[in-house]
Amino acid sequence: MDKFVVTGATPLNGIWEVAGAKNVALKMPVIALLTDSEVILHNIPLISDVFFMLEVLSSLGVKSQIKGHTLYIKNGHVSEITVPLEVGARLRSSSLVLGPMLARWGHAKIPNPGGCRIGARPIDRHVEALTAMGATINYNSADGYFHAQAKKLRGTTIVFPKNTHTGTETIILAAVLAEGTTVIENAAQEAEIDDLTACLNLMGAKIRRVASRQIVIEGVKRLSGVEYTIMPDRNEEVTVAVAAAASGGTVTVKNSQPQFLTAFLSAFRQAGGKIELLEKGVTRYSREGKLSATDIVTQPYPGFMTDWQAPWAVLMSQAYGRSTIHETVFESRFSYVKELVKMGAEIEFFDPQVPNPDKFYNFNWSDLTHGNHQAIRIKGPVKLHNAVVTIDDLRAGATLLIAALIARGASYIHGVEQIDRGYEKIEERLVKLGAKIKRLTSDHL
Numbered sequence: 001m002d003k004f005v006v007t008g009a010t011p012l013n014g015i016w017e018v019a020g021a022k023n024v025a026l027k028m029p030v031i032a033l034l035t036d037s038e039v040i041l042h043n044i045p046l047i048s049d050v051f052f053m054l055e056v057l058s059s060l061g062v063k064s065q066i067k068g069h070t071l072y073i074k075n076g077h078v079s080e081i082t083v084p085l086e087v088g089a090r091l092r093s094s095s096l097v098l099g100p101m102l103a104r105w106g107h108a109k110i111p112n113p114g115g116c117r118i119g120a121r122p123i124d125r126h127v128e129a130l131t132a133m134g135a136t137i138n139y140n141s142a143d144g145y146f147h148a149q150a151k152k153l154r155g156t157t158i159v160f161p162k163n164t165h166t167g168t169e170t171i172i173l174a175a176v177l178a179e180g181t182t183v184i185e186n187a188a189q190e191a192e193i194d195d196l197t198a199c200l201n202l203m204g205a206k207i208r209r210v211a212s213r214q215i216v217i218e219g220v221k222r223l224s225g226v227e228y229t230i231m232p233d234r235n236e237e238v239t240v241a242v243a244a245a246a247s248g249g250t251v252t253v254k255n256s257q258p259q260f261l262t263a264f265l266s267a268f269r270q271a272g273g274k275i276e277l278l279e280k281g282v283t284r285y286s287r288e289g290k291l292s293a294t295d296i297v298t299q300p301y302p303g304f305m306t307d308w309q310a311p312w313a314v315l316m317s318q319a320y321g322r323s324t325i326h327e328t329v330f331e332s333r334f335s336y337v338k339e340l341v342k343m344g345a346e347i348e349f350f351d352p353q354v355p356n357p358d359k360f361y362n363f364n365w366s367d368l369t370h371g372n373h374q375a376i377r378i379k380g381p382v383k384l385h386n387a388v389v390t391i392d393d394l395r396a397g398a399t400l401l402i403a404a405l406i407a408r409g410a411s412y413i414h415g416v417e418q419i420d421r422g423y424e425k426i427e428e429r430l431v432k433l434g435a436k437i438k439r440l441t442s443d444h445l
């Protein structure tokens with residue numbers, strides 16, 4: 001269990017190169033299961049979730065190799081149909097093998113997927129949609145596995161009752177080799193989905209986003225290999241933009257994608273953040289003097305994404321006035337609040353009155369366990385001070401790291417492996433911006 005010792009308060013200044021997108025890099029290796037030809041993927045971030053995902057493929061008998069930031073998978077032919085519990089339960093994207101396994105081999109046995117502890121995160125929408133395509137999928141609570149089989153997946157119209165990012169990806173991955181045409185209604189719109197689609201189409205798939213929330217997939221007989229470069233990570237760019245403004249510094253971000261950050265950029269500007277689009281793929285972030293309290297409500301993309309709300313909370317702790325964050329996508333995504341309060345933040349929970357919560361919230365209302373809160377009120381600006389804090393999930397980790405950078409004194413951050421899941425060499429890259437961070441590995445402690 002590594003930890004960081006972070007000494008603030010230091011403004012961050014310099015240049016940051018955004019790495020490849022985690023939420024693409026976790027899905028792309030699965031496309032290898034759809035072909036017997038070689039798949040080569042560039043711009044893969046060296047984060048632990050990627051290595052966990054390669055272990056999922058390896059448990060199916062599919063070998064892979066990473067050289068630099070390029071992933072090579074020679075052949076996607078599986079020799080197993082089971083993803084072992086201890087391998088699949090570590091990350092959310094392990095369930096994405098379902099579609100390709102059913103499409104090519106007609107069988108799969110996968111555990112309940114894991115991932116950040118930010119809610120129940122069931123895959124009921126994935127299962128219902130695959131069932132509509134002709135699969136039989138049963139969850140056996142005695143062994144903790146989904147047992148799935150399908151003689152042949154058939155194209156059909158899938159209407160997702162609520163937005164699901166990996167659910168949409170699951171059906172795309174299942175439909176590309178299915179018989180006939182599949183139409184996905186109420187499809188998720190995250191840009192990462194379109195990156196996956198672009199890569200699959202280069203392999204010979206026929207996938208079109210015909211309207212903002214409608215995707216049509218015509219099944220084909222087989223797919224060829226591919227060499228592809230994945231998109232940069234939007235969530236990393238947002239994290240760095242917040243760190244620059246919250247610390248009172250100026251950071252120029254390379255591999256920037258403002259076209260996929262509209263909701264963030266408008267809130268950031270409204271809060272007093274400064275955005276300079278220097279050239280294509282290069283954006284400079286800082287702040288114009290005082291920050292002002294700015295309320296946000298998270299929404300499925302293209303709304304203000306749930307992955308951005310935790311870092312946003314730190315920015316609001318430095319803003320003048322009271323701001324609110326209303327989280328509508330996950331039912332338990334405020335684990336960082338108690339830790340920020342230890343550092344002096346003034347944050348309280350409250351539950352906004354919502355006329356029809358089951359419809360309004362993206363999670364299944366029935367998954368809301370007792371005592372969860374969906375909104376927080378932040379009073380600022382406050383001078384944060386050092387503390388010993390613990391990270392519960394990836395974005396909470398980045399948030400506490402930013403807070404420690406702007407707090408006075410030396411803070412100790414436990415659970416750093418959570419940050420390593422989604423940010424490559426984060427402390428080395430922050431040190432280049434002037435941060436004072438030391439990683440203490442377990443043998444130090």
Ligand code: EPZ
Nearest residue numbers: 023121122123124125126163164165166329330362363364
């Ligand atoms: C993906 O999670 C991302 N993870 C998340 O990023 C991201 O926050 C989320 O999409 C929204 O963009 C990956 O891509 C690996 P959903 P996913 O299916 O697919 C509920 C990060 O920090 N739901 O859109 O799990 C679900 O529990 C991570 O990078 C069901 O109830 O998100 C959630 O409350 C965190 N049943 C809501 O819907 C289902 O079958 C949205 O889930 C599917 C989802």
